[in-house]
Amino acid sequence: MPDSNLVLLVDGMSLLFRAYYATSYNGYIMKTSSGVPTNAIYGFVKYFWDAVQTFKPSHVVCCWDMGSKTFRSDLYVSYKANRSEPPNELLPQFDLVKDVVSSFGVPNVGVKGYEADDCIGTLSRCYGSEADVRILTSDRDSLQLINDRVHAVIMKKGLSNYTVYTPELLMSExxxxxxxxxxxxxxxxxxxxxxxxxxxxxxxxxxxxxxxxxxxxxxxxxxxxxxxxxxxxxxxxxxxxxxxxxxxRIKTDVPITCSLNECGWKVDYDKVKEQFEALEFKGLTKLILT
Structure with missing residues (x-):
């Protein structure tokens, strides 16, 4: 059974990019029969599902960047200027992965002018007053957000390989x-x-x-x-x-509202199956729906 009071905040950008590069390093990009790239989405779902099975949250939210222009790029024009454009095969997967997330009944949260980190920071403070929070990410910037109720789940290589950072672990390391x-x-x-x-x-x-x-x-x-x-x-x-x-500094005052009532973990497996069939995810259908 899920923890009765545990929120999993998913860094969608971190998982999606991690999944893309983990599944394309050999040059092969998984595609549907109509030619739509799906490798990043496939990997994303595997990471996401593994975390849900590991931490058994009662509530889940997925946070996203909303474009490259943010208050940070306004402050400093060179902010993230060294980053190249996403690979062409990844571009169509940005919207498709949100459809998959929605099919799990999970809200997609993002605010123009802010990064996913800022949404995570804000929601961690909001939910942390009434629930325990786990931030699922590869980004160690989230270590600034941890406290007695908010812990950062830093993803390591492979599945089911996490370091869960508490203030005590951060201090000892x-x-x-x-x-x-x-x-x-x-x-x-x-x-x-x-x-x-x-x-x-x-x-x-x-x-x-x-x-x-x-x-x-x-x-x-x-x-x-x-x-x-x-x-x-x-x-x-x-x-x-x-x-x-x-x-x-990660913002903790982004203008967003997403109550716990809106993000309870309750999967409509028919909707998930519909998405998986559209994306031709036979392996994931067996993993998650059977």
Whole structure:
């Protein structure tokens, strides 16, 4: 039986891209008999179903990006500018996968101007007051959201391979709190999102600074105690440090509403079967519907 009070927040973008590259690395793209690519959707469903079977949520929501233009790209024009366009075979799967998610009775949530992370952050705070929350993602940015009731389920290679991050595990692994994850990224930057932080400061130095001074404010208040080289790096990139912090922080106040009543896990297997038949997912039909 599902946990009576457990919400699974799915990072749809993370799962879909992960599924696409995991199933196309050898050059073969699964398609329907009419030529519609389906490999990412197929892999997405396998990841999604495995997580549902593993964590047995009572409620499920799937969050999505709504285009590349967000408040972060307004703040910093180079934000994610290093990312190439999605592969052509993936493009038609963006809408189709949402149809599949809907067939499971799961709401698709996304807000223009924000990323899926921001929707997840907002809903985690909303639901966390009345339920336990698990964030299913490959993105370690979500570690800033964890608390006693909200845990990040970080996907590893393959199925049924997860690390469930609590504040205690984060502290034992990295020696920092969830809130310090934001300052860590501000200091060291994020190459995948294309913002530099403080040039010349990597993870090791950033962690050392945070363990000694707790926050960026603490570092700046004690900047005279730092080595001359480190002080110069921070002073040279002080504006980028503050901007990187804004870019790193996941929003928790996105204008969305999705009550628990709207996302209860109750599958209409006839609707799922209809979607699977349209996409010619014979293997998944056997896995999930029998």
């Amino acid at each position: 990295m020696g920092i709190t969830p809130e310090q994850v934001i300052d860590l990224k501000a200091l060291m930057g994020d190459p995948s999102d294309c913002y530099p932080g403080v040039r010349g400061i990597g993870e090791k130095t950033a962690l050392k600074l945070l363990k000694e001074h707790q926050t960026i404010e603490g570092i700046l208040e004690n900047i005279s105690s730092l080595s001359a080289g480190l002080r110069k790096k921070i002073e040279t990139d002080i504006d980028m440090l503050h901007l990187s912090r804004q870019l790193a």
